[in-house]
Amino acid sequence: MPTMHDVARRANVSLSTVSYAINGTRPISEETRRRIFAAMKELGYQPHALARGLASKRSRILALLFPTSERGLGNTDLEFIIGAAEAARELGYHLVLWTSDVNDVVELRQLIQQGLVDGVVLMEVHLHDKRIEYLRGIDFPFSVIGRCADVAALPYTDIDFEQTVREAVIHLIQLGHTDIGFFNYAREVFEAGYGPAVRVAQAFERITQEMGVHGVTCFCHASAQAGYVAFNALIDEHPEITAIAVMNERSVPGILQAIDDRGWCVPEDISLISLVSSRQVTEMSMPPLTTLAPPAAELGRLGVELLVQQLDGRPVSIAQTLLPCQLVLGESTGARRQRLHEPSASPQ
Amino acid sequence: MPTMHDVARRANVSLSTVSYAINGTRPISEETRRRIFAAMKELGYQPHALARGLASKRSRILALLFPTSERGLGNTDLEFIIGAAEAARELGYHLVLWTSDVNDVVELRQLIQQGLVDGVVLMEVHLHDKRIEYLRGIDFPFSVIGRCADVAALPYTDIDFEQTVREAVIHLIQLGHTDIGFFNYAREVFEAGYGPAVRVAQAFERITQEMGVHGVTCFCHASAQAGYVAFNALIDEHPEITAIAVMNERSVPGILQAIDDRGWCVPEDISLISLVSSRQVTEMSMPPLTTLAPPAAELGRLGVELLVQQLDGRPVSIAQTLLPCQLVLGESTGARRQRLHEPSASPQ
DNA sequence: CTGTTAGCGCTTTCAT
DNA sequence: ATGAAAGCGCTAACAG
Numbered sequence: 001m002p003t004m005h006d007v008a009r010r011a012n013v014s015l016s017t018v019s020y021a022i023n024g025t026r027p028i029s030e031e032t033r034r035r036i037f038a039a040m041k042e043l044g045y046q047p048h049a050l051a052r053g054l055a056s057k058r059s060r061i062l063a064l065l066f067p068t069s070e071r072g073l074g075n076t077d078l079e080f081i082i083g084a085a086e087a088a089r090e091l092g093y094h095l096v097l098w099t100s101d102v103n104d105v106v107e108l109r110q111l112i113q114q115g116l117v118d119g120v121v122l123m124e125v126h127l128h129d130k131r132i133e134y135l136r137g138i139d140f141p142f143s144v145i146g147r148c149a150d151v152a153a154l155p156y157t158d159i160d161f162e163q164t165v166r167e168a169v170i171h172l173i174q175l176g177h178t179d180i181g182f183f184n185y186a187r188e189v190f191e192a193g194y195g196p197a198v199r200v201a202q203a204f205e206r207i208t209q210e211m212g213v214h215g216v217t218c219f220c221h222a223s224a225q226a227g228y229v230a231f232n233a234l235i236d237e238h239p240e241i242t243a244i245a246v247m248n249e250r251s252v253p254g255i256l257q258a259i260d261d262r263g264w265c266v267p268e269d270i271s272l273i274s275l276v277s278s279r280q281v282t283e284m285s286m287p288p289l290t291t292l293a294p295p296a297a298e299l300g301r302l303g304v305e306l307l308v309q310q311l312d313g314r315p316v317s318i319a320q321t322l323l324p325c326q327l328v329l330g331e332s333t334g335a336r337r338q339r340l341h342e343p344s345a346s347p348q
Numbered sequence: 349m350p351t352m353h354d355v356a357r358r359a360n361v362s363l364s365t366v367s368y369a370i371n372g373t374r375p376i377s378e379e380t381r382r383r384i385f386a387a388m389k390e391l392g393y394q395p396h397a398l399a400r401g402l403a404s405k406r407s408r409i410l411a412l413l414f415p416t417s418e419r420g421l422g423n424t425d426l427e428f429i430i431g432a433a434e435a436a437r438e439l440g441y442h443l444v445l446w447t448s449d450v451n452d453v454v455e456l457r458q459l460i461q462q463g464l465v466d467g468v469v470l471m472e473v474h475l476h477d478k479r480i481e482y483l484r485g486i487d488f489p490f491s492v493i494g495r496c497a498d499v500a501a502l503p504y505t506d507i508d509f510e511q512t513v514r515e516a517v518i519h520l521i522q523l524g525h526t527d528i529g530f531f532n533y534a535r536e537v538f539e540a541g542y543g544p545a546v547r548v549a550q551a552f553e554r555i556t557q558e559m560g561v562h563g564v565t566c567f568c569h570a571s572a573q574a575g576y577v578a579f580n581a582l583i584d585e586h587p588e589i590t591a592i593a594v595m596n597e598r599s600v601p602g603i604l605q606a607i608d609d610r611g612w613c614v615p616e617d618i619s620l621i622s623l624v625s626s627r628q629v630t631e632m633s634m635p636p637l638t639t640l641a642p643p644a645a646e647l648g649r650l651g652v653e654l655l656v657q658q659l660d661g662r663p664v665s666i667a668q669t670l671l672p673c674q675l676v677l678g679e680s681t682g683a684r685r686q687r688l689h690e691p692s693a694s695p696q
Numbered sequence: 697c698t699g700t701t702a703g704c705g706c707t708t709t710c711a712t
Numbered sequence: 713a714t715g716a717a718a719g720c721g722c723t724a725a726c727a728g
Binding site: 001044046048049053054059061064074077078081082086095096097098099113114223224250252254256257283284285286287288 | 349392394395398399401402407409414416423425426429430433437442444445446447458461462571572598600601602605608628631632633634635636
Binding site: 351352353363364367368371373395396398399400401402403404405 | 720
């Protein structure tokens with residue numbers, strides 16, 4: 001494996017000149033740089049990452065911290081990760097995956113003290129996240145996918161939940177729906193202050209009111225069974241509802257089943273829109289769901305870019321970005337119509 | 349940030365003694381090692397990963413090569429990754445995620461030449477994989493999740509497709525089914541020699557024959573629509589079929605819809621079993637599917653362990669492991685029954 | 697059992 | 713515009 005020394009000799013220059021040529025850290029005559037790069041190519045030279053990192057005190061390695069044990073990683077999380085990995089690569093960084101508990105500051109400190117990484121990207125942040133406190137305390141570069149409570153000077157990227165809900169509601173209104181149900185996460189999750197649950201709930205209230213339509217919120221655990229039960233309860237109490245927005249994709253199969261059991265059809269008798277579900281997931285439904293697909297890969301990408309911006313010392317003026325979800329039309333939403341069958345409390 | 353030098357002075361020993369104490373590379377008197385570790389603790393010392401790697405020529409960093417553009421990321425892939433990441437951590441290694449094209453040997457070479465990683469784990473290998481040829485050629489440590497054609501001396505781990513199919517068929521037979529349909533991937537995929545498609549097909553043929561039941565194989569693209577069409581075609585031609593095993597989970601929603609359109613019920617009129625689908629995916633169906641869930645996390649873990657074994661110079665005698673899928677009972681399989689409604693070629 | 701020292705391959709002053 | 717040389721923090725001969 002050729003070293004810089006080999007390149008230097010072959011190009012008839014000193015070792016340091018090669019270094020400067022590679023890093024562009026100081027002017028090199030055109031002739032010299034040509035020779036150097038030629039020598040590099042001939043030798044198939046690649047700078048040694050560890051040596052470079054040790055000498056420059058910049059490893060060009062980032063860590064992506066993602067808690068494993070949380071609420072079960074979904075399909076979207078993989079896209080985050082891939083997005084982050086690709087962004088890192090394009091920016092000339094390596095990405096190491098670091099699975100750890102959300103609140104385990106000890107492990108985080110160990111990771112950082114090893115001097116391996118220049119900065120970290122956090123996923124699944126809590127509203128009051130120990131890790132963020134710690135990183136702020138020691139002034140170690142980081143960025144966040146999601147948001148904690150105190151976002152002052154926090155470099156983060158997150159989904160624009162306001163826009164997401166607005167677009168969903170507008171879509172339904174345009175189809176003629178004026179009575180809209182909303183399935184949030186379970187009440188516990190909401191009350192624990194899980195960001196997305198809270199933000200979407202607030203947005204739904206505000207926007208339905210603003211638009212002058214009738215909105216009914218209900219909480220629902222992340223399971224088909226819960227969806228089945230919750231749907232029936234909701235419709236029994238609010239038979240006027242003709243469209244439902246679901247924040248909680250795991251409950252969708254149950255909802256669909258409940259609809260079917262009433263002898264209803266989607267979207268003829270009721271429209272269904274999923275609120276932050278990836279295309280992949282919604283395509284697994286029959287009929288394929290209309291959804292507001294989250295920009296998962298972009299979020300991962302942006303998380304990395306935010307971090308690299310800091311590391312490369314560029315101005316980080318606007319380091320807070322909200323990304324919109326994108327309306328993907330499936331076959332689960334349609335024009336409001338009079339239902340052929342009267343709703344009945346018990347199916348069949 | 350304290351260095352080894354600091355520890356040495358505080359413990360009143362030479363720098364090298366600290367090194368030896370940490371690495372256990374040579375005997376240290378109990379008294380001395382006590383002092384050293386005390387000093388380390390007091391200073392909160394952590395060895396510098398880059399320096400250590402540079403000096404020892406072992407970075408303790410692994411790369412997970414993850415081809416992104418292939419056949420769309422599945423839910424299982426994330427579990428692979430997590431499994432691998434956790435295993436690496438437990439073994440004292442870091443894991444960098446390297447997304448790249450399956451056939452891009454150039455990038456792989458660049459990665460390796462940087463000297464950053466001690467070895468690589470490959471995912472999504474092809475039967476004739478350029479990367480494997482390359483790695484074998486330069487004798488660089490690696491392991492494989494999946495299998496290529498020439499497995500001689502190949503350190504790999506993969507799903508035991510034979511066992512998977514056998515268990516599925518037995519499950520169905522025990523429920524009384526004797527006419528079983530099998531949905532493979534698309535014909536092109538099969539003919540291109542995609543390992544899982546080929547292996548499962550062979551296993552299905554052999555096992556149904558061996559068990560003396562009637563098996564019908566069909567190919568099907570990975571979409572709900574394809575599933576819908578393929579199911580109807582299959583049943584029209586083979587109305588005797590009462591159970592179906594699906595290798596291709598993306599077609600399942602279409603199959604379910606087709607069943608429903610005939611006025612049939614799952615599992616009363618027909619049983620459905622999914623062949624290598626994660627629990628997560630099968631739970632999204634209504635009813636939840638019976639599946640043979642792949643040991644995704646274990647595969648990832650094992651891939652890393654296989655690699656680390658080589659790196660740590662342990663005997664790698666049995667470096668080829670097949671892992672079984674696990675039968676997870678859903679509600680999509682049940683006893684064979686006389687169908688109430690006669691099958692009809694065109695639904696409704 | 698412990699210390700001394702020469703690198704690992706590169707960056708970066710300090711000179712010229 | 714280029715070179716020489718001092719480290720970065722650690723490992724691993726070599727010496728005792």
